[in-house]
Amino acid sequence: MSHNLFESNARKSGMVRVRGGFSDTYGINPISRAIQINEFEDSTRTRISNNLINYICDICANTTRYLDPQKLMSSSDIEKLFTKAILDEVFQESNVSVGRHAFNTTDILAKINAVITHAKYNEVLDIVQYCVDWFETIIDNHKGLIVNAINSLFEEECLGYRFIESRIVPITDKNEIAAIEEASKEPYEGCRTHIQKAVGFLADRTKKDYKNCIKESISAVESICEQIIGNEKAPLGEALRKLEDNMVSLHPSLRQGFLKLYGYTSDEGGIRHAEGLFESNVTFEEAKYMLVSCSAFVNYLIAVSGKGSN
Helix, strand or coil, X not given: CXXXXXXXXXXXXXXXXXXXXXXXXXXXCCCCCCCECCCCCHHHHHHHHHHHHHHHHHHHHCHHHHCCHHHCCCHHHHHXXXXXXXXXXXXXXXXXXXXXXXXXXXXXXXXXXXXXXXXXXXXXXXXXXXXXXXXXXXXXXXXCHHHHHHHHHXXXXXXXXXXXXXXXXXXXXXXXXXXXXXXXXXXXXXXXXXXXXXXXXXXXXXXXXXXXXXHHHHHHHHHHHXXXXXXXXXXXXXXXXXXXXXXXXXXXXXXXXXXXXXXXXHCCCXXXXXXXXXXXXXXXXXXXXXXXHHHHHHHHHHHHCCCCCX
């Protein structure tokens, strides 16, 4: 009887969430693909905690791999030092009991997990930064291992932060986000759809597709230019040159700048060329730059053409 009740409750509650799975793909229970800035999803928090704690445990358990043998530090030595340091510097709790082995590494890892699971986003980043700093300082071999792993995780989960020069810094500011959000809500369906697709490709944590993010970003500019000049078949280069015929005056340097970006995407070897760059050649930073730049340019063109919504 209880087994059947469990099965019934499981069907109602939804016990799994799989990125790229059936429910996500067909929109039954879609997983967010927005860039995470001030709010982190539960699944993202779980992955951050799992990865950070796994690396802490690996370093503590394999001192001969990570430390200079001349240091003569055992796993228990590192664990004790780390426990004392984090209690004092992060949690501001008494570490008197550490000397009596009353407070052990398991307790500390549980506290770290609790912060990552429940605290505000900034405190999550605080504790990740502290732990990475502490272990990067103490180890001799494989420096940068945790930093690279955390950066890869942040990219997979589409967090707007990265370790740069050993510090966590934002890679997407509020003005960039505002430009993308404005462009994704424009009244012109073609342009709006391209921006929304670009955002989806940038933030898709199941399959990185930065190449198509760039394609859709530049296509959004192409689409709004076509709308302004009244020719839906004009390529971007031609459309940009004809904007002035439609009361849109562009500074020559601005026009040339976007013509060069168009060349980057469309010329032989470019993103939109059949024999162009492979997906592996395109970075997150390039894709984000193109999405932000194209979104801002779309907003600008709509405003100066007088076609913006009132």
